[in-house]
Amino acid sequence: MLTLDAKNVIIDPEVEGLQSLKIYLNDVDSLTVAGSVINLETNDAANAIKKAQRNILLISYLNNKTVRINSKQQQLLITNSKIKFLNIAAVIIYKKFEIRQTKIDSVNFDNTLLPDTIGFNNTDLRDLKGAIDLTHLKNTKICTIKLNNVDFTKFKLPLDRFEFIIDSSQGFEKRSIIYQQLLKQLSDAGLTQKFEKYDKEFTALKLLHEGHYFINFLSKNWWDYGYDKGMVIYNGIIIFLIYFVVNIFLYGNLRLVYSPGNFLKYDEKIRKKHRENSCKRRITRIPGVFLYTAYLFWGLNLDLSKLELKHFLTIALIVLEYVSGVVCIAYIANYVITK
Secondary structure, eight states, rough: OOOOOOEEEEEEOOOOOOEEEEEEOOOOOOEEEOOOOOEEOOOOGGGGGTTTTTTTEOOOSSSSEEEEEOOOOEEEEEEEEEEEEOOOOOOEEEEEEEEEEEEESSSOHHHBOEEEEEEEEEEOOTTTTSEEETTTTEEEEEEEEEEESOOOOOOOOOGEEEEEEEEETEEEEEHHHHHHHHHHHHHTOOOOOHHHHHHHHHHHHHHTTTTOHHHHHHHHHHHHTTTTTTTTHHHHHHHHHHHHHHHHHHHHHHHHHOOTTTHHHHHHHHHHTTTTOOHHHHHHHHHHHHHHHHHHHHSSOOOOOGOSSHHHHHHHHHHHHHHHOOOOHHHHHHHHHHO
C-alpha cells in the first residue's frame, strides 16, 4: 500500500509476481495508470475497495485534474470520484467498464475498445465540456449501454451501433426522462426500428406505473402497442374460433334464447333426421353452429326482437360474442383503410 501526495503520478505496476496494489491518492493533479491489476482509492472511499477482485482497476478519488488510463485492462470501474479530464483513448477494456457516482468534466474515448456492455450509473455530466463522444470507438460489434440517472443528451454516439438498457432500479421519473431523451434522438436520426423498440418499452413502463396491467397485456398482445395492426386479424379469428368451440357445447341453450332466421328450421331438420341418435345429431349440426357463431360474431346484426328473456347467462354470452365481433370488425376495418 502506498500513499501519494505528489502532483503528477505515473503508475506502471507490471512487476513480476504482483497480484494487486492499493494506492491512496491525495488530490493529485495528473494521474497516469498503465497496468491491469491496480486498486486505487482515496482515504474517504475505503469501503469501495472491499469487493474488488484481481484484475479489477478501481479508481476512486477526489478533485483530480487529469486521469489517463493506458495499456490493456480486464475490468475498469470508476466510482465515487470527481474528474476534470478522463483520458481513456486507445485503451482496450476486455470484460467490464462502468462509471458510477462520479462527476466528469471532460472525457476522451478515441480509438478505445470497450466490452460488449458498459454502464453509466449516477454520472454527473452537468459541467461536461463537449460530449461523451463514442463515435470513434474501435468496437465493430453492437455495444450495450446501461443508463441510470444520467443525462443522455450529453452523449454523442452512432445510435445504430448501440443497444440501451434503462436501469429499472431507478425511479419512474428518471427512467421516463432517459426514455424521452433517447426517443427524440432516435427519431431525429430516422432509426425507425430502434425507435419502435424503445417506444414500446416506454409505453409499457407508463401503463404499468399507472397500474394498468390488463390494458398493457391487451395492448401488447392485441396489436403490439399499435405497431403491428395486422395482428388484429389473427386475434379476431382466434377469438371467433374460441367462441365457436364454446358454442358447440352450449348450442342447445343458445338456440332457445336466440335463433334467428333459418337457424331454427335447420336445427329442427337435424333433430328430426337423427331423432334416435343424439351423438350424430350433435356432430351433424357442427357446421350450423359454425354459421350461427359467424352470424353472431361477424354479422353486425343482433335482432333484439328475437331474443328470449330467459337464461340470462346465455343472453350475456350472446351479447359478449356480438360486441366482441363488432370491436374486431372495427379494428380490422381501420387496419385495411389505413394500410
